[in-house]
Amino acid sequence: MxxxxxxxxxxxxxxxxxxxxxxxxxxxxxxxxxxxxxxxxxxxxxxxxxxxxxxxxxxxxxxxxxxxxxxxxxxxxxxxxxxxxxxxxxxxxxxxxxxxxxxxxxxxxxxxxxxxxxxxxxxxxxxxxxxxxxxxxxxxxxxxxxxxxxxxxxxxxxxxxxxxxxxxxxxxxxxxxxxxxxxxxxxxxxxxxxxxxxxxxxxxxxxxxxxxxxxxERVNDYNTSSYWRNEQIAQPNLTVDRSRYLVSGFGDGALVDVSRLTIERFRQDTILYELFGDKLEKTEEELRRGIAKAGPNLLGYFTRIEAKLLEEAKVSMRGRLRKDTAVTLHVSGTDEKAPKDLRDVFGPGSSVLNRLLTYLLYRCGAISISRRPLGEAISSAHIAHEHVLCRHGCxxxxxxxxxxxxxxxxxxxxxxxxxxxxxxxxxxxxxxxxxxx
CATH class of the missing domain: 3.50.50.60 (FAD/NAD(P)-binding domain)
Known part of the structure; x- marks a missing residue:
């Protein structure tokens, strides 16, 4: 015993x-x-x-x-x-x-x-x-x-x-x-x-x-549904028009919604196998060693390893971007807060997987980044209020x-x-x- x-x-x-x-x-x-x-x-x-x-x-x-x-x-x-x-x-x-x-x-x-x-x-x-x-x-x-x-x-x-x-x-x-x-x-x-x-x-x-x-979850003026309520953002539009969305925040909830809005047939349980194939275990081994030395913010680390470890995944990602959506990631939080920077998205506030997917989407040019106050970001990108997703946490x-x-x-x-x-x-x-x- x-x-x-x-x-x-x-x-x-x-x-x-x-x-x-x-x-x-x-x-x-x-x-x-x-x-x-x-x-x-x-x-x-x-x-x-x-x-x-x-x-x-x-x-x-x-x-x-x-x-x-x-x-x-x-x-x-x-x-x-x-x-x-x-x-x-x-x-x-x-x-x-x-x-x-x-x-x-x-x-x-x-x-x-x-x-x-x-x-x-x-x-x-x-x-x-x-x-x-x-x-x-x-x-x-x-x-x-x-x-x-x-x-x-x-x-x-x-x-x-x-x-x-x-x-x-x-x-x-x-x-x-x-x-x-x-x-x-x-x-x-x-x-x-x-x-x-x-x-x-x-x-x-x-x-x-x-x-x-x-x-x-924090109250907002855009009637964003709770993260756990059913919606259809992962489904293709059934109209000719391309839909514009803005996701505000950079925690896991926000980054998951960005992936659902930008990656065709996105599933969290299969995306790693689809991006890395038979190189997944080798990639994981390299990432374990590198992340341990990289510090809490991974933007610089992902940039350094892109050519060696992420190039094929980036090509794969580019081939399966959704054609029916245009997505802006709003990184400034609420209007009252000081503007954040792209680098803040890759800090320790979210999982490594969500940060990696966001990095690949960024490098594929699949998302726009906005640092403006929320109201300005919405109007400048011509986003309908029902397409604003505020994920500002609890x-x-x-x-x-x-x-x-x-x-x-x-x-x-x-x-x-x-x-x-x-x-x-x-x-x-x-x-x-x-x-x-």
Whole structure:
């Protein structure tokens, strides 16, 4: 039996701790992927369980805030290993669990492609002990998570598990470890549930886990659909006219939409094989070595290796550019922000794969770049408002201010999390630690 050093457990706990007994999963972390959030949830529950088993800190009454991938994973992991006497209450503001990805057929999820070109990053399975899934449409992944979650609600756990949906009021007082809420109870029946009675109240918990995602996508004046809502931008136009689009932002959401708008028949699960063919593994090996030395911004590195490693991929990309769209990548953010530069697109705020695809599109002349204020960029490129896609990320700070009634007491802890980026999506638990349903 492997004994984990207490210092490692303490370090993991510290990376999640907001205040004594209050923990947050990935609220300010980079690497915003469903898989990474699940790994973080596993890590936190593992560390809390170790403290319970060694008598350092009991789990007691547990609250999990958020019924998405991280919240469901944390809840299932707790149900799998929490001791008799503990209980868990799950709060979700929408009227269903895993609501963001449900029914989303236009987005592709892969467990580890964000880490490409690292070893194993093309493996299709998440290989997680709790709520495992394989690459697929977001809607299929959501179904797999919900099917998996239902297996943890059984005769042994149902008396110690409670879930509320439609929670239209929720406030945490971190100092007192209290949650005030108004929501509707549900009764799980397999992967589905029946609606029960509504209730409101204020309850005290011993352990509070905030797994409420990263906040709401920033509001804009162009009615941009949420990243996870179905739309048709990846489909060819059924009109003679060529459509002009503007994508504002340079995070992963923006760069994925640029690829969908500019590359014919773009699929995240196949694009690497299509561009690099039988040279993919050799290219990955070269990239691993080069990126380790290149620093966080990859524009200069891609430029240096283009002739040696990227020329064939560029030729392949040029042969499959969409003919029915013209795309402007707006890199200045919102009007209030200072203009960014092309170089900023290739910084550490997005995956290597998305930066590489954007570089190839840039070198093929497939996209225009705008540094003007957003309104000017739209008018100068003659973009219709319905073709403006604002991907400016989530307003996490505002989200937290509304959730915590004593935000002033926890804001420094969240600022510290954002600065340290210490919730590494590295598996700290030993194989076999979590019982698999």
């Amino acid at each position: 492997t004994v984990t050093p207490s210092s490692q457990i303490d370090a993991v706990i510290d990376s999640f701790r907001v205040k004594d007994g209050v923990f947050a999963v990935g609220m300010h972390e980079r690497g915003v992927t469903l898989y990474n959030q699940q790994v973080r949830a596993h890590n936190l529950v593992w560390a809390l369980s170790e403290l319970e088993q060694t008598g350092v800190r009991p789990l007691g009454r547990i609250a999990v805030i958020g019924g998405g991938a991280a919240g469901l994973t944390a809840t299932a992991a707790l149900l799998a290993c929490m001791p008799v006497g503990s209980s868990v209450t799950l709060f979700e503001k929408e009227w269903d669990l895993c609501p963001v990805q449900q029914g989303c057929d236009g987005r592709w999820l892969h467990p580890s492609l964000y880490a490409w070109p690292e070893w194993g990053s093309r493996a299709p399975s998440a290989s997680l002990p709790i709520l495992n899934w394989s690459e697929g449409r977001a809607s299929d992944v959501a179904r797999a998570l919900l099917d998996g979650f239902s297996k943890y609600i059984n005769e042994r756990t149902e008396s110690r598990f409670k879930a509320l949906v439609g929670v239209h009021h929720l406030q945490i007082n971190a100092t007192r470890k209290e949650i005030s809420f108004i929501g509707t109870n549900v009764v799980m029946t397999g992967p589905y549930f029946k609606q029960g009675d509504s209730e409101g109240g204020t309850e005290k918990f011993d352990t509070i886990i905030l797994a409420a995602g990263f906040g709401w 307003d996490t700070k505002r989200h937290l201010q509304l959730i915590f009634s004593d935000y002033d007491k926890v804001k420094l802890a969240f600022a510290d999390m954002e600065d340290k980026q210490a919730q590494h999506p590295t598996r700290y638990w030993a194989p076999g630690y979590f019982p698999v349903c």
